[in-house]
Amino acid sequence: MYQSLRIFLKPTTSLARKQFFQNNSILNKIRQQTQSNQNVQLLKSSMNPWERMNQIMNQQIKQLQELQNSPLTNSSTWKSYNQYYNRSNWDKLKKPLLFTVAFCVGTTFATPYLFDYTPMSIFKQYPQSIVWTIIGINALVFFSWRVPQLQKFTMQYGILFKDNIQSPWTLLGSAFSHQSFAHFAINMLCFQSFAVTLVAVLGVSNFTILYLNSAVISSFASIAIPMLLGSSLSVASLGASGAIFSVFGCFSYLFPASPVGLFFIPVPGGAWVLFLGTVIWNAAGTVLRWGTFDYAAHLGGSLVGIAYGYYFNKKRKEQIKRRRLILDF
Known part of the structure; x- marks a missing residue:
């Protein structure tokens, strides 16, 4: 089963996570750069969705690589976000x-x-x-x-x-x-x-x-x-x-x-x-x-x-x- 990557941060849904992003300007900036809902809409509206998806994926892989090289990934703020994110995944x-x-x-x-x-x-x-x-x-x-x-x-x-x-x-x-x-x-x-x-x-x-x-x-x-x-x-x-x-x-x-x-x-x-x-x-x-x-x-x-x-x-x-x-x- 071939897998195409589509990497981005999951947008917040709960009130606690929304407040969490609002109190942290760095993570809020990341969220604005990785609007997954917009990407999905672009995929659905494109006449050639597969090519459009590949274009989106390349952009998001580049963003993820920048995040991995950032000191933010080792911070307590980032770890707190991951806890919220993983909990949401288990619910899904x-x-x-x-x-x-x-x-x-x-x-x-x-x-x-x-x-x-x-x-x-x-x-x-x-x-x-x-x-x-x-x-x-x-x-x-x-x-x-x-x-x-x-x-x-x-x-x-x-x-x-x-x-x-x-x-x-x-x-x-x-x-x-x-x-x-x-x-x-x-x-x-x-x-x-x-x-x-x-x-x-x-x-x-x-x-x-x-x-x-x-x-x-x-x-x-x-x-x-x-x-x-x-x-x-x-x-x-x-x-x-x-x-x-x-x-x-x-x-x-x-x-x-x-x-x-x-x-x-x-x-x-x-x-x-x-x-x-x-x-x-x-x-x-x-x-x-x-x-x-x-x-x-x-x-x-x-x-x-x-x-x-x-x-x-x-x-x-x-x-x-x-x-x-x-x-x-």
């Missing part, structure tokens, strides 16, 4: 958490019914068609970014502004959204490589539950993990990588010795070795904040994939034991 985590739990529970129980008792049952006859359906949805959202009349929709539901979540459904929508063709093509190629085999093993219902739940959980992880590490939430992310890492993780757990390649170069040890390498890479990137990838989302999706692979494998072994007992009798 409640709604995404409730949505994530409700969505995963609802998906887990509703999906089997949809594939058994609705016209969607046709997917059970052609399991691989669900893979191409997911790719088709991602393609549809990709092309929607290029339609001016739909940019309001894609900006609201297709990109996850972590410090300003307009709708909790963005946690799902951003996982089906790609703005650049390279991002879309690479993600879908990786997804198809593992999903075709995995859906044949898990079945359509289990595969769909895994994909949808991991998409939302990875988006939630991209908010929660940086918050736990004290990183800035003034960023935005989109892409299917979190869910794809979940598919890769589940595949690697079930078929650890399966031969895989990295850019067509065979990886010694098979799928499990490559997957563990990506987990280490994503964990390090989350802590060290490398580049512009949403490592937290990757890591969250990977953990979901391992957990689901473990659950499915355990359930399969129990079914085998039952069959043996029946045969013995």
Whole structure:
């Protein structure tokens, strides 16, 4: 999941924080230079929102670098502001958490019914068609970014502004959204490589539950993990990588010795070795904040994939034991 930085200080909302800024001329000046609400309005009104967002991001990154070199960042005043800011972030985590739990529970129980008792049952006859359906949805959202009349929709539901979540459904929508063709093509190629085999093993219902739940959980992880590490939430992310890492993780757990390649170069040890390498890479990137990838989302999706692979494998072994007992009798 590619992550585009959009760095700025969060504007104050509570009376205490407003008074805090009013009593400090330096912080008040910083607030005036970083009006996030104005930036969001510019993004929504622009005919090419992605280019406009990049322009805003570059300006704000420069401002942040100036702040980091300032003695203000080590002052007690700055620490007091951060306490207010972090408290506000924790409050914002409640709604995404409730949505994530409700969505995963609802998906887990509703999906089997949809594939058994609705016209969607046709997917059970052609399991691989669900893979191409997911790719088709991602393609549809990709092309929607290029339609001016739909940019309001894609900006609201297709990109996850972590410090300003307009709708909790963005946690799902951003996982089906790609703005650049390279991002879309690479993600879908990786997804198809593992999903075709995995859906044949898990079945359509289990595969769909895994994909949808991991998409939302990875988006939630991209908010929660940086918050736990004290990183800035003034960023935005989109892409299917979190869910794809979940598919890769589940595949690697079930078929650890399966031969895989990295850019067509065979990886010694098979799928499990490559997957563990990506987990280490994503964990390090989350802590060290490398580049512009949403490592937290990757890591969250990977953990979901391992957990689901473990659950499915355990359930399969129990079914085998039952069959043996029946045969013995």
